[in-house]
Amino acid sequence: MRNILTILFILTLAGAHAQPPTPAQTKRELPSKPPKRIGLVLSGGGAKGVAHIGVLKVLERAGVPVDVITGTSMGSIIGGLYACGNDATHLDSIVRAQDWTEVLSDKDDLSYQSLRERERHNTYILSTSLTFSKNKQSLEGGIIMGKNIRKLFTELTYPYTDSISFNDLPIPFACVATDMVSNSEYVFHSGILGRAMRASMAIPGAFSPVRKDDMVLVDGGLKNNYPADVAKEMGADFIIGSTVQDKGKTKEQLRSTMSILLRLIDMNVVNKLEENLAITNIPIWVNVEGYSAASFNTAAIDSLIHRGEMAAMEHWDELVALGQLMRGQRPHAGRARQLRMRIDSEMLNHSSMPAIKIGELKFEHMTHSDEQFIRTKFRIKEGDSIDSKRADLITTSIRLDLFYKDAEYRIVRNVVPQADGTKAARLVFIAGDRKSNQIGLGVRFDIEELVALQTYAAFPIRSKIPMELNLTLRLGKRIMAKADWSLHPTSFMHPTISYTFRRNDINFYEYGNRSYNLTYNRQQVKIAPFNFTVRNFDISIGAAWDHYFNFNMLNDGNPEHQIKKPEQQHLLSYQAEVDYNSENDWYFPTRGSKFKAKFGYYTDNFLKLKGHSGTTEIQAMWRTSFGVSKHLSLQPMIYGRLIEGRATPLMLTNMIGGEWTGHYLEQQQPFAGVGNIEFEWDKFVAVQLQAQLALTQSSIILLRFAAAQDADFYTELLDNKTLLGASLSYYFNSLPGPIGASVGYSNVTKEPYFNINLGYVF
Numbered sequence: 090m091r092n093i094l095t096i097l098f099i100l101t102l103a104g105a106h107a108q109p110p111t112p113a114q115t116k117r118e119l120p121s122k123p124p125k126r127i128g129l130v131l132s133g134g135g136a137k138g139v140a141h142i143g144v145l146k147v148l149e150r151a152g153v154p155v156d157v158i159t160g161t162s163m164g165s166i167i168g169g170l171y172a173c174g175n176d177a178t179h180l181d182s183i184v185r186a187q188d189w190t191e192v193l194s195d196k197d198d199l200s201y202q203s204l205r206e207r208e209r210h211n212t213y214i215l216s217t218s219l220t221f222s223k224n225k226q227s228l229e230g231g232i233i234m235g236k237n238i239r240k241l242f243t244e245l246t247y248p249y250t251d252s253i254s255f256n257d258l259p260i261p262f263a264c265v266a267t268d269m270v271s272n273s274e275y276v277f278h279s280g281i282l283g284r285a286m287r288a289s290m291a292i293p294g295a296f297s298p299v300r301k302d303d304m305v306l307v308d309g310g311l312k313n314n315y316p317a318d319v320a321k322e323m324g325a326d327f328i329i330g331s332t333v334q335d336k337g338k339t340k341e342q343l344r345s346t347m348s349i350l351l352r353l354i355d356m357n358v359v360n361k362l363e364e365n366l367a368i369t370n371i372p373i374w375v376n377v378e379g380y381s382a383a384s385f386n387t388a389a390i391d392s393l394i395h396r397g398e399m400a401a402m403e404h405w406d407e408l409v410a411l412g413q414l415m416r417g418q419r420p421h422a423g424r425a426r427q428l429r430m431r432i433d434s435e436m437l438n439h440s441s442m443p444a445i446k447i448g449e450l451k452f453e454h455m456t457h458s459d460e461q462f463i464r465t466k467f468r469i470k471e472g473d474s475i476d477s478k479r480a481d482l483i484t485t486s487i488r489l490d491l492f493y494k495d496a497e498y499r500i501v502r503n504v505v506p507q508a509d510g511t512k513a514a515r516l517v518f519i520a521g522d523r524k525s526n527q528i529g530l531g532v533r534f535d536i537e538e539l540v541a542l543q544t545y546a547a548f549p550i551r552s553k554i555p556m557e558l559n560l561t562l563r564l565g566k567r568i569m570a571k572a573d574w575s576l577h578p579t580s581f582m583h584p585t586i587s588y589t590f591r592r593n594d595i596n597f598y599e600y601g602n603r604s605y606n607l608t609y610n611r612q613q614v615k616i617a618p619f620n621f622t623v624r625n626f627d628i629s630i631g632a633a634w635d636h637y638f639n640f641n642m643l644n645d646g647n648p649e650h651q652i653k654k655p656e657q658q659h660l661l662s663y664q665a666e667v668d669y670n671s672e673n674d675w676y677f678p679t680r681g682s683k684f685k686a687k688f689g690y691y692t693d694n695f696l697k698l699k700g701h702s703g704t705t706e707i708q709a710m711w712r713t714s715f716g717v718s719k720h721l722s723l724q725p726m727i728y729g730r731l732i733e734g735r736a737t738p739l740m741l742t743n744m745i746g747g748e749w750t751g752h753y754l755e756q757q758q759p760f761a762g763v764g765n766i767e768f769e770w771d772k773f774v775a776v777q778l779q780a781q782l783a784l785t786q787s788s789i790i791l792l793r794f795a796a797a798q799d800a801d802f803y804t805e806l807l808d809n810k811t812l813l814g815a816s817l818s819y820y821f822n823s824l825p826g827p828i829g830a831s832v833g834y835s836n837v838t839k840e841p842y843f844n845i846n847l848g849y850v851f
Contacts, residue, residue, distance in 0.1 A: 119407065120327065123414050126156040128325025130317045130369065131164030133290070133310035134333040135382020138163025139184050139390050140375040143397025144331040145177035151405065152412030153329070158262045159319040161309040164331075165264035165289035166242075169282055172255070172262035173246055181394060183245065189385035195236045204627050204670055206489060211675035212851050213529030213545065214825045233296045235287055236495055240484075242283030243497070244477050251501040254279045263323060264289040265309030265316045266299070274312040275304060276319055281499070317365035327411075330369040331397070333377045334362075371407055375400040444474040448505025448513025454520045458553065459491050463518070465579075466490075475516060487520055490577065492549035492557070495521030524549055533826065533848030537596075537753075537765070541565030543851050554578050563851065567753065568592035575620070583620045585629075589613045595753055598746070598765040601838030606643040609655070611740075612636045615664075627668040635660040637740055655739050660698075662691045672714060676827050676850075677781060677789050677820070679722040682713040685750070691734075691741065704734030704741060710750060720783045729774035729797075730758055743769040743799070748816075748831065749850055761793035762814025762835030764842030770799040772806055791818040793833075812837050825849075 129148070131141045141164060148155065160168030170180055196210065209216075243250055255262040255278055266288040268275045277285035280301075288299035288306040299306045313319070317328050366372055375397050380389055401408070450471050452460040464470065467483055480498045487496035501515040531543040543563040550556035555577040563569035568591065575585040590612045597605040617631030638657035667686045672678035689706040692698050710728035717723055728750070730743050744756055746763040753766060760767075761777060775797035782790040797812040814835030821828045826849035834841045 119410055119414065124325075124327035126323075126325045126327070127154060127411075127415070128157040128159065128317070128320030128323065128328045129155045129168070130315060130320050130328060130330040130365070131158070131160035131168045132315040132330070132332040132334060133160075133162025133164050133308065134314075134377070135163055135292075136189075136384040136389065137333040137375075137377040137380055137382060137393060138167060140333050140377060140393040140397030140400070141167040141331050142177055142180045142184065143394040143399070144373055144375070144401040145171060145180065146394075147398055147401035147405070148329070148408060149177055151408035152416065153408055154412075154415055155260055155329075157320050157323045157325045158260050159264065159316045159323070160262075160289070161265045161314050161316055162290045162292075163333075164315075165286050165309070169262055169264060169286045170245055172258045172260040173249055173282070174259045175245075184390055184394075185387070187241070192237050192241055193233065193385075195234050202485070202489065203622050203624065204668055205622070207670070207675060209529065209545070211826075212543070212849050213531040214849065216527060216529040234495055235291070235296050238290075238296075239283060239287055239497060240481060242286055246282045246286075247477075248500075248502055249282050250499060252279070252281050255282065255285075258282075261323060263316070263319050265313045265319065266291070266306040267309055267311040268304040269293070269298065269307055270303060270305050274309070275306060276316075313361050313365075315362055315365045317369050318361065321368055328369045329371045329373065329408075330366070331373045331375065331401070332366075333375045333393075333397075371404050371411075373400050373404060444476040445500060445502070445516075446474050446513045447471055447516045448507060449515040451515065451517045452520070453517060455487070455491075455493075455518070459487075459520075462491065462579075463487065466581075480516075483518060487518065488524070491520075491555060492524040492551075493520040493522070494524045497521075523551070531849055531851055533846070533851065535846050536844055538566040541567070541851070543569075566594050581621055581623050583622055585615075585617045585620050585631075587613075587615045587617075589615070593754070595766060597744075598767050598838070600767075601765075601840050602645070603765070604645050604647065608639075608641045609637055609740075610639045625669055625671045627666070629664075629666045631664060633660075633662050633664055635662070637738075658738055658740075659693055660691050660738065661693060661695055662689050664689045677783075677822060678714040678724070679716050679781070679783075680714050682711070684712075685710045691738075698734065698738075699736040701735040704732065704737045706741065706756075707731045708756070714781075722781045722783075724779040724781060726777040726779070727775070728758065728777070730756060731773070732771035737771065743771060743773045745769050745773065745797075745837075748818075748844075748846075752850065760797065760812070760814055760835065760837070761795040761816040762833040762842070763837050764831075764833065764844050765838075767837060770801045770809075772801065772803055773797060773799040774806070775812075787822045789820045789822060789829075791820065791831075792816075793818075795835075810836075820846075 131138070145167075155171075158168040158172050160166070167180060170183070171177075175183070202210070249258060262282075264277050264285055266275045266277065266285075267273070277288070284299060288301070289309045290296070291298050291307045293307045293311075296307075309316070314334070315330065315332050317330055320328055375393075377393065377396065380393060384390075384393070447469075448471060450469065452463070463483060463486065466486060467479070469475070469483070484496040484498055487493050497519050499517045499519065501517070503512040504515050505513045507513050526549070527547040529545045533541050541563065542565065543561065545559060545561045548558040548560075550558065557575050557577070559571075559573040559575075561569070561571040561573075569589065571587060571589040573585055573587040575583045577583055590610070592608070592610050594608045595606070596603050597607065613633055613635045615631060615633040617629045619628070619630040621628040636657070636659050637655070640655045640657070642655070665688045667684070669682070669684040672681035672683055686709040687706065690703050691706070692703040696703070698704055708730040710726065712724055712726035714722055714724045732741065732743060741756065743758065744754055744766050745758045745760040746766045747753070747757065748759050750759055751757050752759075757766065758769075758773060758775065759777075760775065775795060777793060777795040780792045782792075784790065793814075793816045795812075795814045798806045798809060799812065800806045800809050812835065814833060814837065816831050816833030818831040819829050826847070828847050829845075831844045831846070832841060
């Protein structure tokens with residue numbers, strides 16, 4: 090569900106945790122003898138909490154050992170990862186490497202989704218569950234379920250992914266959450282580390298709470314945003330604290346409604362802050378003015394980490410003196426360093442969790458048939474090895490193929506005895522609730538069609554063989570209603586039956602001048618018994634019945650354009666389609682390839698068309714994307730459509746124009762510089778070169794050049810005039826979809842065109 094803007098707003102509200110004015114950064118006297126345990130406390134604050142990494146860098150340079158770490162919200166994430174053995178430099182890399190827009194969503198990794206799921210994701214701006222039961226209860230309770238956050242935490246906390254005592258980490262750790270049932274503070278000292286971190290940062294309303302026994306756990310900042318008291322309870326007799334809370338507001342700053350609202354939130358979460366600051370020996374207060382809990386962009390992360398370093402450097406003399414005092418006083422520090430080195434060798438040199446041998450494979454909250462489906466699809470069994478990438482593929486399949494709302498995996502290391510005397514891991518896949526019905530809404534605007542709406546509903550059918558019913562409705566100048574019923578007998582075969590009704594209202598142009606307007610109805614029944622889907626591939630073979638009726642044609646009065654109004658027509662066809670897409674972005678790819686091909690044989694009696702051989706259609710497109718530099722990529726494309734037949738119906742003839750294949754009509758071929766639909770001869774082949782320049786992550790310029798040949802016969806292809814065109818587009822890749830404008834010119838129309846597109850294309 091695309092509610093990132095709402096989420097970021099909630100993050101902004103919730104992240105400005107409590108704060109009295111910043112205390113003076115005065116030096117405090119160090120103890121005369123080395124402390125027994127040094128505790129490090131990291132406060133909450135959303136994105137502002139990345140400043141803790143800068144503080145950690147200074148502590149490491151000063152040689153200050155850390156014996157205990159406590160944290161809340163973002164402080165629990167930074168602290169938990171540091172406690173696992175990640176040093177500050179690696180934490181810096183981790184934070185910068187994330188796509189926070191994806192992490193703060195439940196969107197599945199596009200590389201793991203089927204082409205149908207990818208298309209749906211890039212069509213609808215809103216998607217949510219729909220239930221018809223009055224008694225149905227949801228265990229979510231937030232805009233984000235946290236699938237991507239949980240997956241990230243599982244990888245980053247390796248090898249501590251099982252339920253453990255946090256005292257057994259390289260550095261003992263604890264984090265704070267708030268129980269909404271009892272309105273009390275809950276401190277995690279044990280359990281699954283990633284789950285504890287997830288509970289500590291679960292901002293109410295934005296993220297689903299974590300449920301543990303009878304508790305409903307959310308962001309710990311509501312009760313204890315700076316848990317120095319927890320560090321003291323864990324035996325820390327010297328405490329260093331890093332807080333990223335804003336300074337207090339003056340009366341001049343409390344003039345707007347938003348500033349008052351934020352201040353009310355601040356005042357509501359002051360709990361225990363002053364008392365905890367009072368027991369802190371070295372309080373490091375980072376200046377985060379100008380940033381919010383949602384400031385996850387690259388520039389903000391750079392600045393916040395730097396500000397963390399600067400704040401810690403104000404205490405440099407104290408920290409260096411403490412480091413010297415502690416030198417040689419940590420017999421247990423060697424163990425922590427050894428553990429960190431082992432983790433470095435096992436994980437930090439890998440892009441993800443290294444492969445682990447499976448001694449036992451378990452599935453929880455799944456039926457036996459679902460378990461067999463996964464075992465067969467991924468050919469996974471005891472004795473195999475698995476890494477995080479393959480485990481993520483399996484959890485994605487559990488969600489998408491078997492209609493579970495959520496899925497996760499858990500690895501328990503060294504618990505299954507092997508014949509050679511070693512111990513292998515137990516791998517557990519845990520499914521969530523069954524997915525409910527889904528609905529989605531798409532909205533777009535362009536100059537030709539003005540406003541269009543499209544909605545869909547997906548109904549998973551619980552049966553021995555998984556099935557799904559999909560309904561789609563489109564409203565606008567072109568009306569469409571579609572019903573698809575698909576069977577899922579195996580992981581890759583999805584036989585499908587579909588019915589589609591269309592009401593089209595299309596303007597046709599000749600050399601840039603509007604010549605016809607055609608409105609008509611079309612209904613189609615399509616059966617695809619062979620529908621093969623494997624990640625980037627879709628292959629479909631089947632038959633279709635088309636019925637065109639209720640034609641109404643208007644022309645411009647030119648005698649050359651007096652075409653006889655089409656009569657209703659039935660077509661029976663045999664069709665085969667191949668669709669391959671490995672591109673890394675649906676609209677603006679920088680790597681990967683795309684290939685589409687279609688073969689069709691059209692008749693009116695299964696063999697012939699109007700007494701002659703049927704009409705044959707061959708359509709293909711191939712495009713590849715490669716980067717020239719960090720911001721510039723090129724996408725060469727070759728495409729075309731070939732029609733062969735003596736009685737080709739009007740609705741099968743070649744047409745070109747626009748930026749997208751099949752946008753208004755299935756046979757429509759894009760052509761740079763042509764903004765409307767133009768009729769072309771039966772044989773059409775073209776090439777296009779597109780240069781894509783990313784000014785920023787979201788601002789993109791596209792420059793297209795196209796050339797084509799068309800003719801009625803193959804022998805005349807090179808004799809006719811070459812069609813040439815070019816266009817220049819600017820797009821802003823926004824959450825509601827691409828927003829942009831294009832200008833172009835071609836020797837087909839011999840006049841410039843201008844187009845505006847707002848939203849996803851459908």
